[in-house]
Amino acid sequence: MYSPKKEIQKGLIVVLPMIAVLFIFVYGFIFWSLRVSFSAWDGILPNMKFMGLSNYKTLFASQRFQTDLFNTFYFTLFFMGTCIIGGFILSYLLFSKLKGEAVFRTIYLFPLSLSFVVTGVLWRWVLSPEVGVNALFRMMGFPAEFGWFTSTESIAEFNLAVISLIIAASWQYLGYTMAMFLAGLRSIPDQIIESAKIDGAGEFRIIWNILIPMVKPITFSAMIVLGHISLKIFDLAYAMTGKGPAFVTDFPGLFMFETTFRGNNYAEGAAISIVMLLLVALVIIPYLYSIFRGEEV
Amino acid sequence: MRKSALIMLVLLFSIPALLFAAGEQELEEGKTLEIFSWWTAGGEAEGLQALIDVFNEKYPEIEVVNATVAGGAGTNAKAVLATRMQGGNPPDAFQVHAGHELIDTWVVSDYMEPVTFVLEDNGWLDVFPEDVIDIISYQGEVYSIPVNIHRSNVMWYNADILNEYGLSVPDSMDEFFEAAEELQKNGVTALALGDTNTWPATHLLASVILASTGPEKYKGLWEGTVDWSDSDVKEALENYAKMMDYVNSDHAALTNMDAAGYVAEGKAAMNVMGDWVAGYYMSQGYTQGEEWDWAPSPGTAGNFIMLSDSFGLTKNAPNRENVVKWLEVCASKEGQDAFNPIKGSIPARTDSDRSKYNSYQLAAMDDFSSDFIVPSLAHGSAVSEAWLTKINDVMSVFTTELDVDKAMKEFQSLAERYAPANK
Numbered sequence: 001m002y003s004p005k006k007e008i009q010k011g012l013i014v015v016l017p018m019i020a021v022l023f024i025f026v027y028g029f030i031f032w033s034l035r036v037s038f039s040a041w042d043g044i045l046p047n048m049k050f051m052g053l054s055n056y057k058t059l060f061a062s063q064r065f066q067t068d069l070f071n072t073f074y075f076t077l078f079f080m081g082t083c084i085i086g087g088f089i090l091s092y093l094l095f096s097k098l099k100g101e102a103v104f105r106t107i108y109l110f111p112l113s114l115s116f117v118v119t120g121v122l123w124r125w126v127l128s129p130e131v132g133v134n135a136l137f138r139m140m141g142f143p144a145e146f147g148w149f150t151s152t153e154s155i156a157e158f159n160l161a162v163i164s165l166i167i168a169a170s171w172q173y174l175g176y177t178m179a180m181f182l183a184g185l186r187s188i189p190d191q192i193i194e195s196a197k198i199d200g201a202g203e204f205r206i207i208w209n210i211l212i213p214m215v216k217p218i219t220f221s222a223m224i225v226l227g228h229i230s231l232k233i234f235d236l237a238y239a240m241t242g243k244g245p246a247f248v249t250d251f252p253g254l255f256m257f258e259t260t261f262r263g264n265n266y267a268e269g270a271a272i273s274i275v276m277l278l279l280v281a282l283v284i285i286p287y288l289y290s291i292f293r294g295e296e297v
Numbered sequence: 298m299r300k301s302a303l304i305m306l307v308l309l310f311s312i313p314a315l316l317f318a319a320g321e322q323e324l325e326e327g328k329t330l331e332i333f334s335w336w337t338a339g340g341e342a343e344g345l346q347a348l349i350d351v352f353n354e355k356y357p358e359i360e361v362v363n364a365t366v367a368g369g370a371g372t373n374a375k376a377v378l379a380t381r382m383q384g385g386n387p388p389d390a391f392q393v394h395a396g397h398e399l400i401d402t403w404v405v406s407d408y409m410e411p412v413t414f415v416l417e418d419n420g421w422l423d424v425f426p427e428d429v430i431d432i433i434s435y436q437g438e439v440y441s442i443p444v445n446i447h448r449s450n451v452m453w454y455n456a457d458i459l460n461e462y463g464l465s466v467p468d469s470m471d472e473f474f475e476a477a478e479e480l481q482k483n484g485v486t487a488l489a490l491g492d493t494n495t496w497p498a499t500h501l502l503a504s505v506i507l508a509s510t511g512p513e514k515y516k517g518l519w520e521g522t523v524d525w526s527d528s529d530v531k532e533a534l535e536n537y538a539k540m541m542d543y544v545n546s547d548h549a550a551l552t553n554m555d556a557a558g559y560v561a562e563g564k565a566a567m568n569v570m571g572d573w574v575a576g577y578y579m580s581q582g583y584t585q586g587e588e589w590d591w592a593p594s595p596g597t598a599g600n601f602i603m604l605s606d607s608f609g610l611t612k613n614a615p616n617r618e619n620v621v622k623w624l625e626v627c628a629s630k631e632g633q634d635a636f637n638p639i640k641g642s643i644p645a646r647t648d649s650d651r652s653k654y655n656s657y658q659l660a661a662m663d664d665f666s667s668d669f670i671v672p673s674l675a676h677g678s679a680v681s682e683a684w685l686t687k688i689n690d691v692m693s694v695f696t697t698e699l700d701v702d703k704a705m706k707e708f709q710s711l712a713e714r715y716a717p718a719n720k
Contacts, residue, residue, distance in 0.1 A: 243495070264683055
């Protein structure tokens with residue numbers, strides 16, 4: 001006899017080990033980190049004396065962490081912006097029957113197969129102030145003074161050195177958003193576009209009033225994926241620039257790594273990682289919320 | 298067909314597991330020695346192998362497991378080491394910078410066993426200079442065996458460039474600034490710096506501080522008995538800030554080795570870096586006396602800022618007896634003379650076989666036996682890792698903003714937090 005209740009029980013038994021592992025190694029350790037971030041653990045030996053928010057206070061007072069937060073904010077903003085706008089433009093070009101679509105699609109998707117470490121090393125060479133693109137421009141007779149990732153200029157707390165990282169990261173993820181948008185555009189029924197054309201709508205009108213609204217859910221998921229990549233960025237900055245002069249290319253991930261594993265200051269390191277977790281949660285929780293709400297309807 | 302492919306896949310994935318399991322079984326208690334280091338490249342790795350060869354010759358029955366972790370000038374290795382030590386799975390012997398890096402991290406937290414007896418039993422306490430024994434000791438006990446010595450306060454210069462502009466090798470900070478001014482007028486970069494990893498800036502600062510303070514105050518600074526607001530220290534910080542006017546514009550994009558290369562390639566006149574640079578120049582085939590030459594960094598003649606790689610004895614080392622044998626090989630004349638000529642460093646012992654060393658090393662050995670020896674800041678001898686990490690952060694900002702007062706205040710507050718005298 002088929003009994004749904006029994007099936008559920010069986011299912012539970014099967015997934016139970018996985019759930020246990022998840023709770024111990026993910027949620028358990030998140031709480032452990034939280035606890036450590038309130039402690040006085042500075043050095044190899046654990047010291048769990050409760051210190052309240054003092055680690056967070058030192059953290060937010062430090063120039064390095066303040067710079068990190070601004071860097072994260074601007075990096076996320078421009079990385080997302082470039083990928084989403086650029087990705088949409090590319091996908092539209094492919095969508096409107098560009099010749100050699102398969103070739104371009106492959107070219108744009110290729111960088112995605114690399115790891116951020118490879119991308120970082122590569123772009124470090126390209127943007128190195130004396131030997132990279134600057135040298136190329138100088139050869140062609142243009143002045144090229146911009147120091148790329150070594151530049152210490154900033155506009156409204158936006159360190160211009162971060163531009164180099166935005167270029168590298170966008171180069172890698174442009175193909176990804178393009179592929180997502182392309183799939184989205186392909187799923188729009190032809191009739192809608194055809195009838196709009198018959199009604200006399202121009203190309204921009206179709207893009208603005210039909211295509212963009214129709215791919216909105218995709219834009220949303222792309223933002224989530226890109227957002228969580230950029231908020232916890234570590235490998236790209238580590239391989240490409242390091243923390244940079246006066247932290248112009250520093251991110252909380254690098255700061256956390258150095259504080260914890262070089263300085264052995266586990267409490268402050270845990271505080272940094274908790275702040276990072278909160279930043280990512282800011283992006284992920286609304287997304288999860290909307291998904292669950294969508295399922296219930 | 299599909300099923301067999303699946304089975305193949307499963308087999309493929311299980312091969313590493315099988316190999317690993319077999320490897321574990323081979324490690325019999327008492328017959329092995331695991332040496333943990335970050336010596337993975339070039340001369341370092343070959344030097345370590347030479348040292349292991351000496352060990353194998355003496356103790357053929359002991360299998361040496363050479364556990365290296367590559368990358369990041371030891372940062373990655375240190376992270377792995379911390380995990381293993383805290384997890385109760387210490388390696389038998391591990392590489393560590395002699396001095397506070399070892400003491401403040403591992404000795405104070407009671408993970409290490411003193412190794413004074415290794416030196417005492419063999420009558421070797423006298424063959425290591427007293428200053429060195431001082432640096433590797435904590436509360437009267439020696440905690441690690443130094444296998445090599447590097448000198449930090451060395452200025453590398455392009456002899457051809459200095460000759461071309463009729464400049465003598467500067468041996469005080471004033472002479473350095475005069476020479477730098479002259480070079481800059483002629484469009485030559487006076488000082489090469491490659492601080493993309495920040496520590497080369499800290500490295501330079503240590504030499505500049507020593508030039509202003511002399512050895513006693515220099516040591517006091519790291520013990521917490523000398524204030525950062527001291528007029529000599531302040532002068533040093535001002536000198537450092539002034540030096541930044543003469544460095545290459547792309548210093549933040551270069552590594553320390555790139556910067557050393559600038560000197561030999563004629564792109565810059567001078568560079569302050571540790572004496573591993575000599576080995577680099579020689580391996581690249583540059584000629585001493587033309588493309589490169591060396592002098593103590595300006596104002597530090599008669600002083601020797603040392604750093605040293607060493608091995609210690611962990612409590613609960615799985616093969617304690619073998620580690621003691623290993624430490625004896627490390628401290629022996631034979632071991633030191635096998636390792637150092639290849640690594641490009643000098644032996645920590647003062648009685649080694651001089652015929653095995655090149656001209657730079659011989660000169661450094663002479664200075665080592667006659668100079669004041671002080672610990673290096675940027676390489677873990679003078680201060681703890683925690684303090685050094687924060688000092689590097691201050692340097693990253695100081696090198697960019699050149700704000701002497703701000704840097705001084707921050708250095709002072711770090712000293713109050715971390716210096717031994719304030720604990």
